[in-house]
Amino acid sequence: MVMDEMGKSTLEATTGSAAGTTSYVSSSIFSNHPLMSALIAFALAQSFKLLLSWYKERRWDLKQLVGSGGMPSSHSATVVSLAVAVGLQEGFGGSLFALAFILACVVMYDATGVRLHAGRQAEVLNQIVCELPAEHPLAESRPLRELLGHTPTQVGAGVLLGLITATIVHLITGSGIRA
Known part of the structure; x- marks a missing residue:
């Protein structure tokens, strides 16, 4: 087993260092x-x-x-x-x-x-699609999201x-x- 100058094995020093880094990263996110x-x-x-x-x-x-x-x-x-x-x-x-x-x-x-007006346009387009005849290709299309x-x-x-x-x-x- 290889020992460092502090008397720890290389494995212990590496593991301790990695654990310290992990705890530092996780605690720094919550302290942001x-x-x-x-x-x-x-x-x-x-x-x-x-x-x-x-x-x-x-x-x-x-x-x-x-x-x-x-x-x-x-x-x-x-x-x-x-x-x-x-x-x-x-x-x-x-x-x-x-x-x-x-x-x-x-x-x-x-x-x-932009988003408010896009939602208002979606309302108008949905109304137009609802009024299309059943045989129109767009008559069965899903409604657009209006609340944008x-x-x-x-x-x-x-x-x-x-x-x-x-x-x-x-x-x-x-x-x-x-x-």
């Missing part, structure tokens, strides 16, 4: 407060969609947990929570915050612009949820702002 804030905000937004759907329709629609569209915007909650958490952790004057902020703006613009984007109110609710989530995670974890 911006990532955790974003994931929590996403989970909360999707859960709120499920609860709001149940409240309106009095039935559980589990598709709300994974679907896009609806109140509040989980996309907005996620990216705003990420941006705020990065700002709180790294400072609001740095490049990381700038990157997260611009990403959040693009995602929210897309949600209220968000109204400004839904995005605003997502922004508020993301801001609150990042702030609460920051307060709970006690992360300090770096200058």
Whole structure:
């Protein structure tokens, strides 16, 4: 058996090192407060969609947990929570915050612009297909998804949820702002 200078066998040193690396990698993911804030905000937004759907329709629609569209915007909650958490952790004057902020703006613009209008077009196209005669080749086509984007109110609710989530995670974890 080969021993190193500390008296450990080569196998023990290698195994201990690998175990240390594994535990470092797994613990660093959970100590990444911006990532955790974003994931929590996403989970909360999707859960709120499920609860709001149940409240309106009095039935559980589990598709709300994974679907896009609806109140509040989980996309907005996620990216705003990420941006705020990065700002709180790294400072609001740095490049990381700038990157997260611009990403959040693009995602929210897309949600209220392109995706919202694509959903409205899908509504119109679905209506046209429903009115086609039965012998038309497109009469039996599957309907397009209509709930793709968000109204400004839904995005605003997502922004508020993301801001609150990042702030609460920051307060709970006690992360300090770096200058």
